[in-house]
Structures are given as C-alpha cells and as structure tokens.
Amino acid sequence: MENIGLNKQPFVAGEVALVGAGPGDPDLLTIQAYRFIQQAEVAIYDRLVSEQIMALLPSHCERVYVGKKQAQHHLPQEGINQLLVDYAKQGKKVVRLKGGDPFVFGRGGEEAQYLLANDIACHIVPGMTAASACTSYAGIPLTHRKVARSSTFITGHLQENGELDLPWQVLNDKQQTVVFYMGVKSLPIITEQLINAGRLPSTPAALIRKGTTPEQQVFKGQLSNLNDIVIQHQVKPPTLIVIGDVVNTFDDKQLTQLGYLSPINV
Template structure:
C-alpha cells in the first residue's frame, strides 16, 4: 500500500511552499496538480515521476472530482507515493476534505500538509494585513460561490455586522450579489474593498474602491478570477504598506521578470 499526501502549494510565489510540502513533491511517484499551482514547483519532481494535470476552470473541469478521487486511490493501491498538489491550503476551499474522506473510505493512508492560503497571502502582498489592532480584531474566510444546487446558507447578517475583515475567495462573478447582501444587512457603504488578482505572482494587480463603488470599479477595470476580495477597514493601509508591487520579484509563475 502506498500513501497520499494532500499538499498545499501556497498562493503562487513558489518560495512560499513549506519545507514539508517541497519534500512531498521531491519524493512523489505520482503528482496530481491543480491549475493555480506555480508550475516551477514541478521542477522539483524526481525523474520519472508521473505528472497528472487536474486543473479546473469555471464551468470546465479537466478532470471531474470523482475521477481525481479514484486516481488517488488507484496509484496508492499500486504502492505509489502520491502527492496531491493544491493551490493555497488543501482544507481551505480546496476540496481536500472531500478527498481525505474518499481515501479513508477506501482504506488509504494519507497526510495533510497545510499551505499558505491566498486569503492571508494575497492581501499581505498587496499591503493589507487582515488583522490590525486599530482596524480589525476578526476576519473570516468566505466562499464567493457555492456548489451548484447547494442552498445558500452563508450568514450574511453575521458577516456584515460581526466580522471586521472578510476575505472572499473566487467571488468576482458573484460580486454584485455579495455587495447587495452586505449592504442589505448594514455594512457601511463606504467600507473599503480591494481585489487582488493573481496575488503573490508577477501578474499581481490590485484595484480598490468602497462597498458602494467596487462593482463598477471591477467592471471598468475588467478584473477576473483568480482574485481575492478583501472587505474591511484594513484596506485603508494598502496605500501606506504596499511593498510587493514596488519590488522586482524574480521567478514567479515560472518566469523571470
């Protein structure tokens, strides 16, 4: 029997992967990797390792989740060391929990290797701390979209009134709805908002506005996913703390810039 490692590859900058995650890549016989991982990480795979692309685009999945689950089990049962390489953290909107359940149900041993999630890293690279003693004592990770057919059960009232900073994943297409719900439940219309596109990579781009204006800003600037939406007073710190976009990063997204 082999073993499966569910590994968080981090948010894009290849140097943000953990040492344990890097070791899992180096020792794997089979690597199943997602669209949002930095391809430079695959350079660390050992010679002869099998690389399987599992990328997902909105409304188009290269491999269905059920297929991915069965591939993990098949190779592990063949005695292989399998690394499932996911962007960010495998247990933060990464379906890692579903895959872990499937492995347990099939008697496959596994380990989870946490990764740096984009809900913290993308704002940080944009100069936005998700917590700050003067602005934010709480923050929440929020899914910007739900599984099709799932009843909408996000507690928008609690998010609007009880949480200082919201980090919303993959929510660009639902931004008008998000804006509507937060305003409906009392979030001030002048609350600062930022969208960080391809955070921590050489393609990073950040736009800002307020809860009232951000939908128009995003449409005008043609911002698309993958983008992290950050809502809260901490966004005010971006102008002062922005650092990454003023540097000359190297070897990001597998390219020299």
C-alpha cells in the first residue's frame, strides 16, 4: 500500500475541510489550503476571510456566509456545526474557511468534534494566525534575543458577565510579548489590569488593524495611552493588540528600509 504521508489524504465527497485562511493576504495561504479551496463544492466562510481568498474558490462553488461580530452572530455556533453536517451528508466537498488558524481562537476543535460525533470525516488545514502574520507585516518580532524570550496569545473577548478573568500576574514579565485578539472593546480593562499586575505604563504597545491587507494600519504608543489612541483614531476591529519592548525593535527609517509602512506614532 502506498504511503501518501501524514495529512495528505484525498478530499472526497461527504467530507469537510477546516481550512485556515490566514489573516487576509492570499499570499500567506499554504499550498495545502489552496489545494482544498480549489476542490470546494460548498464554502462556509467567516467574516474575516478576505475577498481575494474567496475569489480563489471554483466558480461552481456554493458560498454560505456565517460571519460573526462581537455579540452579533449571523448564525450561532451550534447552527454552523449542523450546517457542516447537513452539507456533508448531501455528498458535498465542504470547505469551512476560517480566518487565521482553525485551532487558534477559531472554534475549529468544537467543529471537528461535532463532525466526528456525526460520523463525518474532516481534514484540519493549518493557517497563519494573526499574532505571527500581522506582527511580521508590521515589523514587530514576537521574540527577540535579550528583549523578549516568550510570547503569549490571549483572547480579549469579554465574558457574558462583562468581565475579563485572566491570570494577570503571569503577564507582568518584561521579557514577555503579550498579544491580544479581539480586545479593542475590552482595552480599558486590559491596560488597567496589566498595569496593576506590574507592567510599566511606559511599556511599548501597538495596535495593528486589518493586518496583512491593503488597509493595514499600525498605531504605536505606550500601554498607558492605548485606549486614547483607539478613541483618537477611531480604531475598530479587527485589530490586534501587541504589548512589549519588541514593538520598538525597528525605528521608522529601518521599517521603511525593510519595506514596511511607517506606523502612526502617538
């Protein structure tokens, strides 16, 4: 029997592929992701999947939008789960296009569990998560020798009770880069709690809006004035929050030499 390799099984009718579409730039798609996209008969896609990536789908592919905004779900997660099962049982090759990586704040694990519980085979296709892709496009290394020896990815999504219950004391290491997804609305809580936990108010920080897309904006400041930047520049989601000394690794001249847009420094 031929060894086709790990995760190289063919995509057959009645299966679902959970495909990480990355943060927006189609150049960041993996070859594996492109291979599944090209075979899709049905694409169930999120709000953050870019138009350029959607354009890669076959012309005959049915497109089903299930996007979510904070506290505004076009279709509840339970409905998305069932939708995947229903299309697969119709004998379709179903691609679930998810912004970033399916297993990084993408509920890919929940969807895979539901599919398997309903005897639907599924493929997991990794994608570039925003924390690594958007920071790279902004010229911010997540780790840097003698500056940051670790990085932590956290969802800033508020809980139903309006609180953000996180191990704040663990996040006060000066040599740790902290990246918040979905944290614009909870930014006042984030900055207050980090400072209370011991992070200096002067800690460099950045906001990366629509990273890797033509609309990318980068705002740099300090932990203490991040919320003021959001208000002043009307920064809205999708925006990544990066906190740590790595934010200032390169100055504006160096960023230009590297081919990056100069950030808005506030």
